[in-house]
Amino acid sequence: MKNITIKDIANKIGVTPSTVSRALAGNVRVSEKTRKLVCLTAKEMGYRHNVMASSLRKGRSGTVGMIVPRVNRTFFSNVISGVEEILNSAGISLVICQSNENLHKEKKAIETLLLNRVDGILISLSVQSSDHSHLGSIIELGIPLIMYDRVSYDYDCVRVVNDNFNGAYLATKHLIKNGYKRIGHFGGSKNLKVYIDRYEGYKYALKEAGIKLNEDYVYFDVITKDAGSEFIIDAFYNKKCDAMFCSGDFSALGAYTTLINKGVDIPREFGIVGFGNEPLSGLLNPGLSSVEQNAKELGNKAAKLLLNKLSDNNFVDDVIVPTCFIARESSNKLINKNN
Amino acid sequence: MKNITIKDIANKIGVTPSTVSRALAGNVRVSEKTRKLVCLTAKEMGYRHNVMASSLRKGRSGTVGMIVPRVNRTFFSNVISGVEEILNSAGISLVICQSNENLHKEKKAIETLLLNRVDGILISLSVQSSDHSHLGSIIELGIPLIMYDRVSYDYDCVRVVNDNFNGAYLATKHLIKNGYKRIGHFGGSKNLKVYIDRYEGYKYALKEAGIKLNEDYVYFDVITKDAGSEFIIDAFYNKKCDAMFCSGDFSALGAYTTLINKGVDIPREFGIVGFGNEPLSGLLNPGLSSVEQNAKELGNKAAKLLLNKLSDNNFVDDVIVPTCFIARESSNKLINKNN
C-alpha cells in the first residue's frame, strides 16, 4: 500500500500541495470550503501526515528526550508517568533513555537525543555524574534543558526539585518531638545535592531543637537495603543511637528488618523514618514513617516547564515540589504496646 | 551556531556530498584515505548526523514505539527497562506511550506512533481492550508488531508472555502440598488472557490433586488492594476458605492485611499466595509467597524479537518467559510458631 502524500490529495482535488498543507495545518487563510474538501479527501484516501518530513522541514522534531537514572524505580517511574501525561496531551512524543546511574551511558544518551534532534531534554543526573561538562553540548545547541530531581547548578537551565530540605527537616523534627534523643542520619552519595539537602534539613532540625550534631551518628553511602542493614548495627550497638533518619526507604528498611530480627522493639527502642514513601512502607507493620515526594506531580511540573520553554516563554523559574512527612508507627516512641 | 551538513564537509575538503555520505555510512566503496579525511573533518567541524533527514530519505525512523498500560507499575517499569536496554544498545530510540488502561488512549497512542513512522511497535493491551480492531492499522501498514504480556490472538504478530499457567499451577500446588483444603481463587479482569491462564493453572493444580473445583471460592474483579480486602471477608467468614491464590500481589496484600488486622493467623489459619513478586512482598513479616514474572527478561526478549523482525527475519516464534514460585511464610501452614 503506497503512502498517500499531500501531493496525491492535491492532484485529486485540483489544488496545489501548498494549499493542502495549509488546509491540513488548520487555521491558516484557506477557504472553509477547500479546507473541508481537503480534510475529507485526506481521510478518504487514508492520508497520514508524515512527521519525519514535516520535522525536517520545520527543523523541529516534535519529540522530547528524557534521561532517567533507572526507569524501574518507584520514584522515577512516577516522574515518567507525570511527564508522559503532559507531553502526550500536548502532542509531543517522549523518548526515554536510561543512564543506569552510569556517566558514560548518560553521555551516550545525550548524544543519541541530540542526534535525534529532540526539541528539549529532561534529565536527572546519574550518581556518577560529579562532572557535568557533558551538559554543555545541550546548552550550546540552544536546546531547552530541564533538570529534575538530581540537578546541577553549573549550567543555565530550569530545575525541578523536591523540597528535600524540608522533608528531612520535618522528619527529623518529628523524631525529636517524639522523644528520641540520639538521632542518626543515613545519607546517600554526596555527589547528589538531594542528599546534601536532606542532610541540611536534618541538621537544621537538630539545631532548632538545641541538639548538638554528633558526627558519629552520621553515615553516607549508597542507600540500598544492604547498606542500611550494615550501618544500623554500628549505629545501634556501638554508637547507641535511638533513632535514624534515612535518606531512602530501602535503606530504612534494611535497618528496620535488621533490628526487628534482632528483637529490637521498633518504635519503642528505636525510631526510624525513611524518605520516598515507597508503596510498601504503609503496608508494613509497624508502618514505616516516610517523606512523600509527589513524584508524579514533579513530572507534571517538569513537563509543563519544558512546554513553556518550547513556546519561547523564557521566563520560567525553578520549581520546588513540596514534600510531606507521613507519620506511621515506626517513629512513634510512645505508641501503645497493644496497637 | 549553524548546523554543519555533509555539504559543508564536502566543500571543505573538495569532494561531493555523496562521497561524504558514503564515507560516513562506513563500509561502502570509498578509498580509505578519503574516508579518514571525511571522518576527521566531520569531527573537527562538529558535524552531527541529521537523523530526521536520514530517516525521511530512508523511509525508516529508527525509532520503536512502546505502549504500556501504566509505566509506574513494578512489572511494566521492569519490562520497559528490559526493552530500553536492548534497543538502546542497538541504536534504536524508544518512544513510550501510556494507555492508562484506557481503550481510547490506546488507540490514540497507536495513531501517534504510526504518524511518527515508528519502525515497530510493542504493545501490552489495556484492560478495556476487549475489541482489538485498532491493531489492524498496524498490521495493514506492515509495521512489525510485538505484543507482550497482555496479548491478543486476533492478529498475526509475535507474542511474548509469561508462563502464567505454570506460575499459578505451582503456587496452587504449593498450597495444596502445605495442607490447605479449601483454596480460593482471586482473579483479575476476564478481558485479559493472563488472568484466564492463571485461573486455568489454578484449576489444573486442583484437578491434579483430585480436588473438585468449588466455584463459590472463585472471585474475579480488579486486583487492587481494596478488592482483595473486600473479597477476603466473604471467602474467609462465609465460604470458610482456608487459603487463597491471588492473581496479583496487591490484592493478596489487601487480603493479607485485612485478615491480620482481624487477628487471623497467617499462615496457620489461612494461607495466601500472590502473583508478581512485588519488592515489598519479601519484606513483609510473614513474607508473602508469590510468583516471580521476570519482567526485565520479558522486556529483553520482546525487544530482541522486534530487532529480528526489523532485520527481516520473519521466522520468529512466540516466546514464553518462565515464571517461578517464591515460597515465603504466608503459605506455610506448618510453620513453626516461633519462626
Added chain:
DNA sequence: CTGTTAGCGCATTCAC
C-alpha cells in the same frame, strides 16, 4: 485565498 518556487539534509541510482 491560492499558486509558485525553493529548499530542509541526506542517500541512492546511474554514470564515468
Added chain:
DNA sequence: GTGAATGCGCTAACAG
C-alpha cells in the same frame, strides 16, 4: 572510487 542528479514529503516566503 567518485561525481551528478534526483527526490523522500513537507512548509514557508513571496507573489498575485
